[in-house]
Amino acid sequence: MSPEADSSVLQIWGGHPLRGHVRISGAKNSALVIMAGALLCSGDCRIRNVPLLADVERMGQVLSALGLRLTRNSDILDVNAREISTSKAPYELVTQLRASFFAIGPILARMGIAQMPLPGGCAIGARPVDLHVRGLQAMGAEVQIEHGICNAYVPGSNGRLKGAKIYLDTPSVGATETLMMAATLADGETILENAAREPEVVDLANFCKSMGANIQGAGTSTITIVGVDKLHSTDYSIIPDRIETGTFLLAAAITRSELLLSPVAPDHLIPVIAKLRDIGVPIIEEASDCLRVLPVDKLKATDIDTLPHPGFPTDMQAPFMSLLTLAEGDSIINESVFENRLRHASELNRLGADIRVKGNTAFVRGVPMLSGAPVIGTDLRASAALVIAGLAAEGQTTIQGLNHLDRGYDRLDMKLQQLGAKIIRVNEASTDAELHKNNSNPPASVSI
Numbered sequence: 001m002s003p004e005a006d007s008s009v010l011q012i013w014g015g016h017p018l019r020g021h022v023r024i025s026g027a028k029n030s031a032l033v034i035m036a037g038a039l040l041c042s043g044d045c046r047i048r049n050v051p052l053l054a055d056v057e058r059m060g061q062v063l064s065a066l067g068l069r070l071t072r073n074s075d076i077l078d079v080n081a082r083e084i085s086t087s088k089a090p091y092e093l094v095t096q097l098r099a100s101f102f103a104i105g106p107i108l109a110r111m112g113i114a115q116m117p118l119p120g121g122c123a124i125g126a127r128p129v130d131l132h133v134r135g136l137q138a139m140g141a142e143v144q145i146e147h148g149i150c151n152a153y154v155p156g157s158n159g160r161l162k163g164a165k166i167y168l169d170t171p172s173v174g175a176t177e178t179l180m181m182a183a184t185l186a187d188g189e190t191i192l193e194n195a196a197r198e199p200e201v202v203d204l205a206n207f208c209k210s211m212g213a214n215i216q217g218a219g220t221s222t223i224t225i226v227g228v229d230k231l232h233s234t235d236y237s238i239i240p241d242r243i244e245t246g247t248f249l250l251a252a253a254i255t256r257s258e259l260l261l262s263p264v265a266p267d268h269l270i271p272v273i274a275k276l277r278d279i280g281v282p283i284i285e286e287a288s289d290c291l292r293v294l295p296v297d298k299l300k301a302t303d304i305d306t307l308p309h310p311g312f313p314t315d316m317q318a319p320f321m322s323l324l325t326l327a328e329g330d331s332i333i334n335e336s337v338f339e340n341r342l343r344h345a346s347e348l349n350r351l352g353a354d355i356r357v358k359g360n361t362a363f364v365r366g367v368p369m370l371s372g373a374p375v376i377g378t379d380l381r382a383s384a385a386l387v388i389a390g391l392a393a394e395g396q397t398t399i400q401g402l403n404h405l406d407r408g409y410d411r412l413d414m415k416l417q418q419l420g421a422k423i424i425r426v427n428e429a430s431t432d433a434e435l436h437k438n439n440s441n442p443p444a445s446v447s448i
Ligand SMILES: CC(=O)N[C@H]1[C@@H](OP(=O)(O)OP(=O)(O)OC[C@H]2O[C@@H](n3ccc(=O)[nH]c3=O)[C@H](O)[C@@H]2O)O[C@H](CO)[C@@H](O)[C@@H]1O
Pocket: 029, 032, 098, 099, 125, 126, 127, 128, 129, 130, 131, 132, 133, 170, 171, 172, 173, 174, 175, 196, 314, 315, 337, 338, 339
């Protein structure tokens, strides 16, 4: 979707400290793929801790279009996949989010046939699906991409995929998840080599295991799956969102605030916490599921290389760049997972940052302050980066492109507002004359 698709904007008046406790929601990238995983189950799946996100809603629509019955009550989602009425996923929905494509694995495993449009998601690179396709082919599927649709079927009378030894050229999160789900109902043993080790892969494996799947090694580079005939009902709670957690750590750091965050999984954030401590952000593990960040004294520059887990996560690169714009000294950020994920740099420069981009590397020279301006979020984490920067920028920052932000953050503006940020969401039509008039002070209604 283009930024124009959402007419509301966020307005932030920076420089106000945050205070209090923030409740971290369930992980977007777990929720989406676990919803796809529910397609494997011939019973009922109760999924808990499901975040309120546009992507979750769209994934629900994809599953409904396939004939599943879904009921949501607060953060509990019940999915009934006893009957799958069609193997054809709807183009208009699948092209809006990446994870919907991963459902090709379970649909093929359950039905022996799947027609899946090529996916959407953040425009941060070419994002091919060749590893998904080659893996499914290795498991015996015939797969062809024609007119933007990936058509797959399993030849043979029983329609079951066959276990295979599959080496992934790159440890793709999505390909690991697609193939792991497909293998749970395949004939025999599948070994995924050079598999992704992200916490969301482990969460999906644990979800599948709770339905009776036989999976070993999730979280390491080699995952072994022995197919079973059927998977049964489950009641499963997804992990806290490590990227949302990291985003709030950055929000605290850039506003020099003290915040308490829970529930969190500090083990999933080791590279992010290490980098933050490195540059001078004091973070205390108050309990196994609770982090406290203390006010920063001085921020130092650092270098970052994004890598597959357990390296520094690409999804934290943009928001972290915002913090480094205000660090003392020069930082170098190298984005090595996606080939076009530095578009936020030019928007941060509108706010007074000093960033030069060459290829996949951003050279960030710390500046003493940022100043508010109108900016556009070009993808999900780029939008979050602008929110982080806006919290520190002097005066008013107006952010367009909220359709990206809402795909992956559970009510970010409301959570920040509750912590004391001066942030409001308004319809764009009402912003121009009235709200740009007074650049330095929020309207009275924003005072908390
Ligand atoms: C819904 C979801 O979980 N999204 C996450 C997932 O995306 P996603 O699963 O799409 O990311 P991948 O791990 O697959 O992509 C990593 C790299 O592998 C390449 N690649 C991937 C598949 C393939 O078949 N061929 C190929 O070349 C991609 O272009 C990219 O350069 O992991 C990314 C990397 O941590 C995160 O940024 C996304 O938030």
